[in-house]
Every structure is written in structure tokens, then in C-alpha cells.
Amino acid sequence: MNPEPIIYQIAMIEAILFVSKEPVEPGRIMEFLEIKDIGEFEKLLAIMEKEHLQDRPERGLLLKRSGGGLQLVTKPELHDELKAFFTIKQSTKLSLASLETLSIIAYRQPTTLAEISDMRGVNSTGPVKSLLQKKLIKITGRKKVPGLPLLYATTQEFLIYFGLNDMTELPSLEELTELFEEKEQPSLFK
Amino acid sequence: MEIEIQGYQVQTDFFEGPLDLLLHLIRKNKMKIVEIRLSQITAEYLAYLENKKGINPSRESDFLTTAATLIYIKSRSLLPKPEDPGEESPEKKLIHTLIEYEKIQKISKMLQDMEYTELLLWRRLEIDENFTNREYALKEVSAFQLAEIFFDIIKKKENEQFLYISSKNYSIAEKQEEILSLLKKNVFIDFSEYMSKLDSIEEILVSFFTLLELIKRHLLIAVQEQLFGTISIYPNQVGRLEN
Numbered sequence: 001m002n003p004e005p006i007i008y009q010i011a012m013i014e015a016i017l018f019v020s021k022e023p024v025e026p027g028r029i030m031e032f033l034e035i036k037d038i039g040e041f042e043k044l045l046a047i048m049e050k051e052h053l054q055d056r057p058e059r060g061l062l063l064k065r066s067g068g069g070l071q072l073v074t075k076p077e078l079h080d081e082l083k084a085f086f087t088i089k090q091s092t093k094l095s096l097a098s099l100e101t102l103s104i105i106a107y108r109q110p111t112t113l114a115e116i117s118d119m120r121g122v123n124s125t126g127p128v129k130s131l132l133q134k135k136l137i138k139i140t141g142r143k144k145v146p147g148l149p150l151l152y153a154t155t156q157e158f159l160i161y162f163g164l165n166d167m168t169e170l171p172s173l174e175e176l177t178e179l180f181e182e183k184e185q186p187s188l189f190k
Numbered sequence: 191m192e193i194e195i196q197g198y199q200v201q202t203d204f205f206e207g208p209l210d211l212l213l214h215l216i217r218k219n220k221m222k223i224v225e226i227r228l229s230q231i232t233a234e235y236l237a238y239l240e241n242k243k244g245i246n247p248s249r250e251s252d253f254l255t256t257a258a259t260l261i262y263i264k265s266r267s268l269l270p271k272p273e274d275p276g277e278e279s280p281e282k283k284l285i286h287t288l289i290e291y292e293k294i295q296k297i298s299k300m301l302q303d304m305e306y307t308e309l310l311l312w313r314r315l316e317i318d319e320n321f322t323n324r325e326y327a328l329k330e331v332s333a334f335q336l337a338e339i340f341f342d343i344i345k346k347k348e349n350e351q352f353l354y355i356s357s358k359n360y361s362i363a364e365k366q367e368e369i370l371s372l373l374k375k376n377v378f379i380d381f382s383e384y385m386s387k388l389d390s391i392e393e394i395l396v397s398f399f400t401l402l403e404l405i406k407r408h409l410l411i412a413v414q415e416q417l418f419g420t421i422s423i424y425p426n427q428v429g430r431l432e433n
Contacts (some may be wrong), residue, residue: 021314064311076310093305095300096206103297121292122207122252139334162301163308176296 007031010048014072023069023160045070066168068160101127102136102154106170110140110151128152136161202250204246208256209291211238215287223288228267229280232260259284291385331414333402339381340398343385360393365400373410373425381412381421
């Protein structure tokens with residue numbers, strides 16, 4: 001094994017993340033590398049994140065924390081070239097209907113189809129179904145009201161898709177209101 | 191009725207729904223939601239509905255429902271009626287819905303921005319899904335996904351004409367034997383294929399419950415190899431499948 005433990009550990013983290021398709025739980029890596037202290041582990045990550053990846057223009061990757069795990073992703077500025085190389089014409093984005101439905105589920109989960117349709121003012125069966133297929137939401141059970149409607153909540157894929165580490169990274173409703181009020185001021189002068 | 195020919199128009203941007211249209215009208219008239227002048231908005235709303243401008247045809251009924259509410263509110267305001275403080279007026283309810291919907295729109299915008307930033311970052315998964323035919327990590331499926339396919343098959347079966355009435359009775363115990371022996375011969379069972387080969391809806395039902403039972407008892411495992419792919423049933427000891 002490498003005489004310099006830090007170098008070996010960083011190399012191992014990079015290798016594990018390189019091979020993994022999905023975000024890897026930090027706890028699993030810590031256990032494997034026998035790192036007890038989270039601060040120590042974070043220090044390794046910081047070195048890797050900044051000195052080895054972010055600050056090195058010759059590297060094409062970044063370290064990303066999403067869905068509670070660690071993952072290697074490509075640098076954003078390489079997006080267009082990657083698209084060209086892999087001949088992808090258009091990245092598929094979510095429809096506005098899907099985004100609205102997700103917004104409601106994210107902030108009111110678990111919630112039912114009836115509540116979603118009610119808040120949007122339109123029947124939302126379509127977007128709910130497509131979000132289920134995309135695995136951005138899941139069925140968590142049934143609401144104990146007449147008809148026992150299904151309850152929906154967001155998934156870990158939702159976090160990964162939107163680049164969130166956990167749900168607390170979403171601004172709270174109060175924070176949102178402030179955020180939007182600030183943003184809206186300039187529009188007064190239009 | 192006057193007919194106007196305006197050349198070929200492609201309408202791509204529909205209003206998402208009646209609330210979207212209402213918010214648009216409120217903004218256009220520089221009103222605040224809480225100070226909304228409903229009579230003016232109602233007139234404009236109905237004009238949109240009449241011209242079908244920006245109205246998604248498949249959602250017309252949703253737009254009409256809101257139109258009815260608007261007219262109801264308007265007619266109520268014309269009638270002298272003592273205000274019952276305990277009852278929430280339809281007007282207040284609509285305003286409340288609009289305020290909530292405005293928030294939803296803003297959250298959607300935020301999610302959209304986040305989606306945009308994230309789409310610039312590529313993960314390993316993206317290449318896998320789009321390009322390679324390598325073996326996918328098997329994902330265990332939920333009972334809901336299994337049920338969805340089950341209902342598809344039932345629907346297909348319902349459309350078929352059965353020429354005979356099966357007098358055979360199916361039992362879960364027999365089915366269990368059959369499925370387990372089938373799995374001894376083959377490595378796995380393709381769920382849709384297996385189900386669609388069965389003779390009657392009754393047999394499908396019994397087989398489905400048998401499968402659910404066996405999965406529940408951890409004797410079998412249902413996995414989906416890729417998104418929207420077929421679901422396969424394996425004996426559970428085959429492997430510690432990744433989940």
C-alpha cells in the first residue's frame with residue numbers, strides 16, 4: 001500500500017466514484033478506508049474537490065454531492081462538446097406541467113392527485129404518471145380519507161436530478177417569498 | 191359570425207391552465223392578486239375562451255370550470271346578500287388558489303433553473319441509458335409497477351374473444367407449483383410474456399396473486415433491467431441483487 005495515506009485515500013475515493021453509477025454514500029467509503037472522523041474525511045474531499053479537480057483546467061471532472069452521496073460529474077463548460085461527441089441533439093427537459101406537479105409534491109409531500117389537480121386548476125394525471133415513470137416521484141401509500149387515494153412523494157432520483165444533497169437544500173416557503181420579492185423589484189421599472 | 195382568415199398560425203405556448211391564464215390577465219392589468227377587479231378579469235377571461243386563444247384544447251373543460259366560477263362570483267356580487275362571516279366566499283377561495291398557484295409557478299421556475307444547471311453536468315448514468323447495451327444493474331420493482339403491467343395485460347385480454355368457457359379451477363397452491371417448477375427449468379420468467387400466454391382472466395388473476403405472494407415471501411424477486419423495460423421474475427437465491 002502507499003506509504004502516504006492521504007494520497008492513497010484520495011486515489012481510492014476517486015476510483016470508487018469513477019466506477020460507481022450512482023452517488024456513493026460517504027459513510028460507506030469512510031468505513032472502507034477506516035476513517036473515523038467526518039472532519040478528516042471532509043478534508044480529503046475538499047482537497048480532491050478543489051485542488052485535484054476544480055482548480056485544474058486540464059481535468060474534466062467535478063466532485064458533486066447529490067442525493068446524500070458523492071459522485072463524479074463532468075464540468076459544465078464541457079457540456080456542448082460532450083453533446084457533439086455523443087451526437088445528442090437535445091437534452092430532454094421536464095415539461096412545465098411536470099415541473100408544476102413536482103413543485104407541489106416537493107413542498108406538500110405526501111400529497112394526492114386530487115390536491116395536485118386542485119392546486120394547478122387542471123387534471124394532473126398525465127404529469128403524475130410521467131413523473132412516476134421517470135422515478136422522480138414515488139407512491140408512499142394511501143391517504144386515510146374516503147376513496148383511499150394514493151399518496152405521492154419525491155424520490156432520491158429527484159434530489160439527484162436537481163442537484164440537491166437533501167430536501168433541506170430546497171428553500172423554505174418563507175425564504176422563497178423573500179427571494180422572489182427581491183427578484184421582482186427591478187421589474188417595477190420596466 | 192365573422193370569419194377571419196389570419197394566415198397560418200402555430201400556437202405552441204398554451205396557458206398551462208385556467209389559473210395560468212388568470213395570473214397572466216392580472217399581471218397584464220398590473221393588478222395585485224388581493225386587489226383583483228374580478229369583473230374586468232372575468233370579461234377578458236371569457237374573451238380568451240371565446241377565441242380559444244392560448245387554450246389547450248385538451249384542457250378546455252378545466253378552463254370552462256373556472257369560467258363558471260368567475261360568472262358565479264360576478265352574479266353573487268350583484269345580489270344583495272348578508273355576508274356570512276363563517277362561510278368562505280368563492281371569491282376569497284379563488285384569490286387564495288391564485289396566490290398559491292403563483293407560488294407554484296415560482297417554484298417551478300426555480301426547479302427549471304436547477305434542472306438547467308444540472309443538465310450541464312454529465313454523469314455516468316446518462317451514457318449508459320442512451321448508448322450502451324451493456325448489462326444493466328437490475329433494479330427491483332415495486333408491487334405498483336407489477337400491478338400496472340398486470341392491468342395492461344388484463345385490458346388486452348378483455349379485448350380478445352374467448353371461444354370456450356373454461357371449467358378449470360385455478361388454485362394458488364397449484365399455480366405456485368407450476369411457477370416454481372417453471373423457474374427450475376428456466377432461469378427467469380418474463381412477466382408480460384408469461385401473463386399474456388395464459389388462457390383466461392381468471393387464470394391471470396390467480397397467477398398474479400400467486401406471484402405477489404411468492405414475492406412477499408421472498409421466494410421470488412421481480413426486477414426490471416431498464417427503464418420501461420420488461421419485468422423479469424427470478425428465484426430469490428439467484429443473487430444478492432443490487433437495489
